[in-house]
Amino acid sequence: MAKRFENKTIIVTGGASGIGAACAHLLAKEGANVVVADLNQKHADKTVAEISQAGGNAAAFAVDVGDPKAVESMVQFAIDRFGGLYGAVNNAGIGGPALPIGDYEIEDWHKVLNVDLHSVFYCMKYELAAMEKFGGGSIVNMSSILGTNGFSTAPAYVASKHAVIGMTKSAALEYSKRGIRINAVGPGFIRTPLLDENMEQDDIDALAELHPVGRLGKPEEVAALTAFLLAEESSFVTGSYHLVDGAYSAQ
Template sequence: MSKRFENKTIIVTGGASGIGEACVHLLAREGANVVVADLNEDHAKKTVADVEQSGGKAAAFAVDVSDPKAVEAMVKFAVETFGGLYGAVNNAGIGGPSAPIGDYDIDAWHKVLNVDLHSVFYCMKYELAAIEASGGGSIVNMSSILGTNGFSTAPAYVASKHAVVGMTKSAALEYSKRGIRVNAVGPGFIRTPLLDENLEPEDIEGLVALHPIGRLGKSEEVATLTAFLLSEDASFVTGSYHLVDGGYAAQ
């Protein structure tokens, strides 16, 4: 295993489960000091314990990413704990209810945008300053295959993920000459505990059928692409949106 992130500090929001947890473990194996930021503090601490048991370095931070002051505190914690900040995976998100626009609950709309879109702005606002002060680095914003595609009955989620792609491009233009690369990843439907808990088996099979590769993605597959984009292996890549979707968008 390479050590592309030796002694580099990286924040992963939503780092205690699913794609975020897979990113935490891969980055730690490659030498990063990982801040596992998650709303569920117990799960964050468990992920940290697993990382440390495997010989990695990590620290847990309980955060509501929809609260800008909490996000600011998260970045301060990372800098004070590990002495700087190299990068971040802004991954925390929710799906929201399923309903057409005319029936979509207004409070639910705002909640999804607060968690899936506004939080990415809050994270980058504070991360970018800390990364620049540390000498530069890289950010990956977790969008979705629905960052460019529509999906019936998910208007808030789709709107948020489209906006994350646009904001990523703007941030890349603003910070490229300041030593910071910013990219977005667009996963297809990934087999995570959240998916299994919220969907019936027949619904999951319906999602499988949407992917030409014939299965749902794995969190580890998203983590591999994310780590590449964070690393200096992707030193000429910024302002881009990268799919890991089993052929979903090729149809």
């Protein structure tokens, strides 16, 4: 059976852990040349080693997605290493402090917006130019259920994720006739190592109960939808926002 991404190069930012790592593993399994781009070089190297051991093809690239020059270098690395660029999963992000707006530090506000919003613009700016040069492709921007819902004590994160959806729609309109599709994915609360490391079990259980299905999502479930949106089988899907949230947003 033919693999969906045979010999196609795809960048995954935040690709060393959680949702990003799940995407990187699945895309490589489906034949992609994956650039695992992450702030943490050691973790990116580990993910690449795991992909290689499973028979996939990947390369690590250390990047601060909040730095446009570094993002430009990331895209050039993908082209130099694998000879082109077909797709991207713009997934890197941070949560920020849990505080109401009146107590939120201005420095923290700018930091979250830079990583969660501005970086998506930087990534698309350079990815789109490369994809157009190499004949088109597909981008998935990782938003959140908080891209359409509010959440107390997360003003910068919520604002960023709302804006990512709007930017995705605008970009899709601009590039639809240039052979490039752009969509956004909105995960619910996902069980990742970062969640386990930073939250007590009682708090994790409380998060799970916010979802009508009664559990947290799995990174692999987000990766499955992301791969579909990147693949040719979704060729009529662009400019849209897709939930993986256990009915959280249906309430």
